[in-house]
Amino acid sequence: DIVTTQSPDSLTVSLGERATINCRSSQSLLYTSDNRNYLAWYQQKPGQPPKLLIYWASTRESGVPDRFSGSGSGTDFTLTITSLQAEDVAVYYCQQYYGIPITFAQGTRLEI
Amino acid sequence: EEQLVQSGGGLVEPGRSLRLSCVGSGFIFSDVWLTWVRQAPGKGLEWIGLIKSIANGATTHLAAPVKDRFSISRDDSKNLLSLQMDSLKPDDTAVYYCATGLKGSRLRNTLDSWGQGTLVTVSS
Numbered sequence: 645d646i647v648t649t650q651s652p653d654s655l656t657v658s659l660g661e662r663a664t665i666n667c668r669s670s671q672s673l674l675y676t677s678d679n680r681n682y683l684a685w686y687q688q689k690p691g692q693p694p695k696l697l698i699y700w701a702s703t704r705e706s707g708v709p710d711r712f713s714g715s716g717s718g719t720d721f722t723l724t725i726t727s728l729q730a731e732d733v734a735v736y737y738c739q740q741y742y743g744i745p746i747t748f749a750q751g752t753r754l755e756i
Numbered sequence: 757e758e759q760l761v762q763s764g765g766g767l768v769e770p771g772r773s774l775r776l777s778c779v780g781s782g783f784i785f786s787d788v789w790l791t792w793v794r795q796a797p798g799k800g801l802e803w804i805g806l807i808k809s810i811a812n813g814a815t816t817h818l819a820a821p822v823k824d825r826f827s828i829s830r831d832d833s834k835n836l837l838s839l840q841m842d843s844l845k846p847d848d849t850a851v852y853y854c855a856t857g858l859k860g861s862r863l864r865n866t867l868d869s870w871g872q873g874t875l876v877t878v879s880s
Contacts, residue, residue: 705868
């Protein structure tokens, strides 16, 4: 199974500042036949289901503010939130969909 | 609007069974792969399984912790996804979500549509 691990487990950032969350996988998520990284990022607020933010490691989901961006390739990925807003307080998860079983990392709690 | 609406859940004794349901609307249900994810209280997301479309053989895949106790089925005539949970344990206590990816074949497992979640509590 592919293991995904995030760091840090929790993060406190001031309003308007940048938040950076890292995700590492135990094997490459780059599928050579299409040159895409099979990694997604989700945001989950209390009492709500997760919301897809980014897929293909860097493609923003429709309606997601452009302060959210994803980067990385292979085994190392980053979710960056620039100019943090109060509504960004949530837990963020990366998920690999390269192989089954699909796996989520443990999550990063983002606080202001 | 694409929607997944869940039902079922509740309090059940250890060793007993429970069935969760999830009804989809606003999209071609028969085309999609359907996934179950759970979240224990205060914990992270855990993928527990999926069922492929009929066109892909309706094959199911289940995570190791549940593969001998849970099963997933679908009835495309009713836009219905089901999770049958047998021999429940206290560790199965969680909010269970159904979810799917609506962006096409290569993104079947990026979950852009989620049910509202349903709480299953396994306790005597």
